[in-house]
Amino acid sequence: MTNPLYNKNIISIADLSRTELELIVSTAQSIKQDPRPQLLAGKVIASCFFEASTRTRLSFETAVQRLGGTVIGFDSGGNTSLAQKGETLADSVQVISSYSDAFFMRHPQEGAARLASEYSSVPVINGGDGANQHPTQTLLDLFSIYETQGTLEGLKVAFVGDLKYGRTVHSLAQALSLFGCQFYFVAPEALRMPDYLCEELSEAGIQFTHVENLDQVLPELDVLYMTRVQKERFDPTEYQHMKSKYVLTAAMLEGVKENLKILHPLPRVDEITTDVDHTPYAYYFQQAENGVYARQSLLALVLKEEL
Numbered sequence: 001m002t003n004p005l006y007n008k009n010i011i012s013i014a015d016l017s018r019t020e021l022e023l024i025v026s027t028a029q030s031i032k033q034d035p036r037p038q039l040l041a042g043k044v045i046a047s048c049f050f051e052a053s054t055r056t057r058l059s060f061e062t063a064v065q066r067l068g069g070t071v072i073g074f075d076s077g078g079n080t081s082l083a084q085k086g087e088t089l090a091d092s093v094q095v096i097s098s099y100s101d102a103f104f105m106r107h108p109q110e111g112a113a114r115l116a117s118e119y120s121s122v123p124v125i126n127g128g129d130g131a132n133q134h135p136t137q138t139l140l141d142l143f144s145i146y147e148t149q150g151t152l153e154g155l156k157v158a159f160v161g162d163l164k165y166g167r168t169v170h171s172l173a174q175a176l177s178l179f180g181c182q183f184y185f186v187a188p189e190a191l192r193m194p195d196y197l198c199e200e201l202s203e204a205g206i207q208f209t210h211v212e213n214l215d216q217v218l219p220e221l222d223v224l225y226m227t228r229v230q231k232e233r234f235d236p237t238e239y240q241h242m243k244s245k246y247v248l249t250a251a252m253l254e255g256v257k258e259n260l261k262i263l264h265p266l267p268r269v270d271e272i273t274t275d276v277d278h279t280p281y282a283y284y285f286q287q288a289e290n291g292v293y294a295r296q297s298l299l300a301l302v303l304k305e306e307l
């Protein structure tokens with residue numbers, strides 16, 4: 001079978017079909033069980049972070065190196081020599097892509113990865129663009145859900161916290177909508193899931209409910225996806241008011257389903273107390289580790305026509 005992801009830009013989760021998502025998840029599972037240390041031998045991957053990152057950058061760079069490839073790039077937020085000298089993103093991308101076989105980037109502006117893909121001579125992978133999309137986070141989320149639930153189909157999933165600015169929840173809800181999951185959106189009015197996304201879900205016939213009280217839905221859930229309030233995208237006074245609105249504690253988990261898994265893209269601030277870490281439901285650190293396998297899978301599929 002031809003690999004449908006070969007040479008493809010990965011900008012938005014909405015660009016990926018259900019079959020492609022399943023292929024990425026199954027390849028991640030296979031690489032986790034059977035590492036391929038020479039798969040990317042000879043490949044040079046640019047890792048360009050115009051906005052800060054810990055997990056995405058380090059897991060991505062680990063992924064490249066464990067597959068035998070080489071990483072070039074920077075992680076200096078907006079403080080790159082490119083920005084200091086006033087170079088446009090379009091020019092930077094044309095230059096950097098000429099040095100590399102794939103271009104992985106994070107940028108604070110929505111649409112930056114799409115723009116980059118128009119100027120890049122190699123596939124662009126979006127590591128987060130503003131409050132818009134974070135498709136590789138979604139891939140590791142899907143892999144973690146599949147790993148713990150044995151399926152992506154028909155699950156009951158609650159998204160909690162900052163659903164307005166949290167790009168990870170936007171991408172994950174879009175992806176899970178291809179698998180007939182049912183959603184609860186648990187957020188204060190000011191941080192509700194954006195209308196455009198709710199409209200998309202309605203048009204796709206997905207069942208979702210807006211809820212203010214997490215306790216109300218906890219016993220029904222297969223997956224609880226917690227998020228932090230995005231301080232960097234928020235008015236400071238409003239941030240103080242919102243940040244402790246939803247705090248998950250171990251005591252709240254009494255009576256939940258046995259298969260419940262709690263995910264969080266991390267970093268956490270105070271929305272999950274540390275006593276939850278010791279329950280069988282916590283999966284956020286394994287989820288972060290899965291970032292390596294999911295990104296290895298994506299790189300392998302984008303860069304190798306046949307695996």
Ligand code: CP
Nearest residue numbers: 053054055056265266
């Ligand atoms: N989950 C995530 O995107 O984390 P970083 O911001 O550390 O990359």
